[in-house]
Amino acid sequence: MxxxxxxxxxxxxxxxxxxxxxxxxxxxxxxxxxxxxxxxxxxxxxxxxxxxxxxxxxxxxxxxxxxVASETELPIDVTIAQGLPKGDKFEWVIQKATECGAFAFIPLIMDRSVVKLDEKKSLKRLERWNKIAKEAAEQSHRQMVPEVFPLHSLKQLIAKASEYDVCLFAYEEIAKQGRLSQLKQSLTEISPGEKMLVIIGPEGGISESEERLLIESGFKPCALGARILRTETAPIYVMSAISYALEL
The missing domain is CATH 2.40.240.20 (Hypothetical PUA domain-like; domain 1)
Structure with missing residues (x-):
């Protein structure tokens, strides 16, 4: 229906x-x-x-x-902060992560971001991104529409970190060191109703200077399995892991 x-x-x-x-x-x-x-x-x-x-x-x-009595929302609010990727990849992320239960999205300009948007293009993209989120929420029978926020810098995002109970960032170097447990540990410690923020880097990943800044700001690095994922695949991995840990 x-x-x-x-x-x-x-x-x-x-x-x-x-x-x-x-x-x-x-x-x-x-x-x-x-x-x-x-x-x-x-x-x-x-x-x-x-x-x-x-x-x-x-x-x-x-x-x-x-x-309608059905409960279709995750027990926690998950915000995906995505380093803006090339082409229409972010549209795909919004659509699929909405289907998986994401609460909100924040597009980021990061050191390795290739895409550059002026104010006019940014506003036009934002309107389209929110429309995609709405359509995906309708299709997947969500109870709410995830909000796509305007474009942020990493420093602007860090300034909002206190709004979240858990702040993570995906960092492939952690996987190379064999440290794979941070996401799993965070999901065992978080409580229903709390808020999680997960940063995903653009193509090329998160730079070393960004890693240092995030750790200094209280963010925890996490691996997404032992393999290196594409930027558009990583948010879907995160949402699937959260759903498996907290819903099934």
Whole structure:
């Protein structure tokens, strides 16, 4: 069944009003009509089985029939901070990591980042990235849409580190030293409701100066298995490991 995410102000008593692209998708793409049902979710992660009662151009009114009881969110909030990769790789990361349960994404400009975005391009990309996150959340029946934050520098990200309970960064040199347990240890120590931040470097990885800065700032380096992963594969590995450790 189709799922849509609305802002809280779109809910009124036992009704909700769907507008914009979502209304267009319901009426023009899915060809739904009166009495058809959809699932809609608010910003508080509450989802409702709903029935279409009125359709008027680009505005659709639905009646909230009952709450959907399924729990599809991870027990912890995981933010992926990704060194901006080339091409459309970050779009792929957003889509797949959203399906795996990521809570938020922060694109990073790092020492080995090749991509350079000016303010205009950055804002356009950000709009597209958030749209991809929304569509992936709908497809995977999430209860919330992960937020993609504006482009950050590493120093800007470090300034926000106190907002998280666990801060890690993927560093392949740890694997070469045979130190593979940090991610596993962190997942055994973290509690439901806490927040984890994981930094993934761009193509070429995290530089030595960035490693020193992160360690000095309280971040812990972790290996993602014994093999070297591509930048777009690493976040999916992280999310899969977290899901296996905390959900299964």
């Amino acid at each position: 189709q799922r849509y995410f609305l802002k809280n102000h779109q809910f009124h008593d036992q009704m909700a009003v769907i507008t914009g692209d979502d209304a267009h998708h319901i009426s023009r793409v899915m060809r739904m009509g009166l009495s058809d049902q959809v699932i809609i979710c608010n910003e508080d992660k509450v989802c409702y089985l709903s029935t279409i009662e009125q359709m008027d151009g680009q505005e659709i009114k639905v009646k909230l029939d009952s709450k």
